[in-house]
Amino acid sequence: MNVTRYKCSVLAVDDEPGVLAVLAAQLATDFDVVVAPTVAHARAVLAQRTFDIVVSDLRLPDGSGLDLLDWVRRTVPRTARVLLTGAVRLEDAVDAINHSQVHRLVLKPWRSEDLLQTLRSISRGLLLERSHEQLLDELRKLNLELEQRVHTRTLQLEQALLQLQQKNQLLEKMAATDPLTGLPNRRAIDRIARTELLRRTRVPAPIALVMIDADHFGQVNRDYSLTAGDQVLVWLAGVMQGSIRASDSLGRVGGEEFLVVAPGTDLAGAEVLAERLRANVEAGQVVYRERLSGDPSPPFKEHVIKLTISIGVAIADALTPTSFEQLREVAAEAEKEAKGTGRNKAVIRVIAPPPAG
Numbered sequence: 001m002n003v004t005r006y007k008c009s010v011l012a013v014d015d016e017p018g019v020l021a022v023l024a025a026q027l028a029t030d031f032d033v034v035v036a037p038t039v040a041h042a043r044a045v046l047a048q049r050t051f052d053i054v055v056s057d058l059r060l061p062d063g064s065g066l067d068l069l070d071w072v073r074r075t076v077p078r079t080a081r082v083l084l085t086g087a088v089r090l091e092d093a094v095d096a097i098n099h100s101q102v103h104r105l106v107l108k109p110w111r112s113e114d115l116l117q118t119l120r121s122i123s124r125g126l127l128l129e130r131s132h133e134q135l136l137d138e139l140r141k142l143n144l145e146l147e148q149r150v151h152t153r154t155l156q157l158e159q160a161l162l163q164l165q166q167k168n169q170l171l172e173k174m175a176a177t178d179p180l181t182g183l184p185n186r187r188a189i190d191r192i193a194r195t196e197l198l199r200r201t202r203v204p205a206p207i208a209l210v211m212i213d214a215d216h217f218g219q220v221n222r223d224y225s226l227t228a229g230d231q232v233l234v235w236l237a238g239v240m241q242g243s244i245r246a247s248d249s250l251g252r253v254g255g256e257e258f259l260v261v262a263p264g265t266d267l268a269g270a271e272v273l274a275e276r277l278r279a280n281v282e283a284g285q286v287v288y289r290e291r292l293s294g295d296p297s298p299p300f301k302e303h304v305i306k307l308t309i310s311i312g313v314a315i316a317d318a319l320t321p322t323s324f325e326q327l328r329e330v331a332a333e334a335e336k337e338a339k340g341t342g343r344n345k346a347v348i349r350v351i352a353p354p355p356a357g
Contacts, residue, residue: 006130007032008052008123013042013068014084015061019108023055026112030120039063043071050076052126053119055106058085066102073101080122082106104226113291114225121226128179178252180230181237189251189259193324196263204318208270209327210260211312211335212240212277215343217256224303228288232305235286243280244273267315267350274311274346281309282344308344310335320353327351 009032012023020035027033034051036042039062042054054072056065069081081101086108104118176188184192193209200207214236221229233256240258241250249261262273286307289300312335316322334347341347 006127008119008126009034009050010053010055010119011036011042011045011051013037013039013054013056013060013065015057015059019057026115027119030116031123037061039065039068042068046072046076051079053080053082053122055082055084055119058083069102080126082118082122084108084110107222117225117227181234181252183237183241183258184249184251186251186253186259189249189253189261190324192249192251193259193261193327196261197322197324197327200263205264206266206269206315206317207322207327208260208262208265208273208313208315209324209331210262210270210274210277211328211331212258212260213310213335213339214256215308215310215339217307220305220307224288224290224305228286228290228303228305231288232286232307235284236281236307236309239280239284240277243277248273265315266317267348270313270315270348271346274313274348278309278311278344278346281307310338310343311346312336312338313346313348314351315348316351317353320351322351 007030010027011034012020012027013036014020014023015037017037020037024033024035031053034045036045039060042056046054054069056068058065060068065083065085069083072079072081080103082104083102084106103122106115106118176184176191178185183189196207214232217229217232220232233252236256237250237252237258240260244250244260244262247263248265251259251261253259260273260277262270265273284306286305288303288305290303291299292301312331312333314327314330314334316327330349330351334349338345338347
């Protein structure tokens with residue numbers, strides 16, 4: 001399959017014919033669109049073929065859109081799921097994210113460009129994943145071919161192995177990097193933390209683990225757009241990267257959650273680091289330029305977006321044994337306290353040494 005020419009398929013589920021007609025018209029240029037008015041119809045269609053994306057209304061005449069998307073998650077887990085609703089409750093949003101694991105939540109009425117950007121973003125991720133799989137398949141075939149020719153074509157084998165090594169390094173880097181911010185992803189930053197703790201068993205030194213959460217980040221997506229939210233996350237990552245030492249490591253562990261591993265950092269150093277992170281984020285701002293449709297002069301409307309962060313820090317001194325799990329748990333509790341007591345602050349907790357004797 002040529003991924004660059006592939007047109008992602010979308011199944012749109014809504015009981016209002018007018019909504020389905022609008023969805024089909026708005027998405028037809030970029031996607032292969034099929035519509036269904038009920039849960040039963042949608043499941044029947046999905047039994048006949050697979051889709052890249054399923055977009056479903058929350059309330060359908062014969063069931064819940066959340067139940068349909070959860071069934072899709074369990075039946076065809078590689079299909080992206082988008083919930084479309086006009087009256088969302090907090091409980092529905094939490095259930096959609098935690099239980100049905102939807103990829104996006106889109107509110108009615110939506111802006112055509114926002115919906116297209118949302119689905120295009122999902123589509124790019126799907127196509128990148130397929131491209132990644134194609135590359136892995138090519139590497140497996142290359143390995144087999146090299147093994148078959150190793151005795152007679154030594155020079156060609158050496159050249160191919162060099163290419164393979166370069167591609168594997170690229171794949172390893174991709175697997176360890178958050179594609180939006182360019183920071184280490186959760187798996188990579190966890191590995192960094194465990195490595196520092198292992199080094200600490202040989203050369204005792206204090207260590208701090210800093211958990212950071214962007215305050216009210218969901219409001220940015222709701223007030224502006226997902227594109228604005230992505231721009232804010234990239235900006236936030238840059239500000240925090242510029243606020244830590246060269247010996248520290250910053251990673252993105254979730255949507256708006258970040259983690260700093262700070263080896264050699266005691267209580268005083270942690271207080272300085274946490275306040276520098278908090279103050280630099282609070283002092284900065286993002287200028288988001290919103291394109292105005294149908295108005296070429298000016299072509300953009302500028303929005304100034306400011307943000308604060310809540311910080312939880314766990315510290316173990318040089319002589320206190322600890323584990324990554326303990327540090328992470330204590331830092332998470334401290335972050336929760338920071339968010340629960342006003343946000344835009346840091347809470348620091350020191351892990352107590354074991355009792356003497």
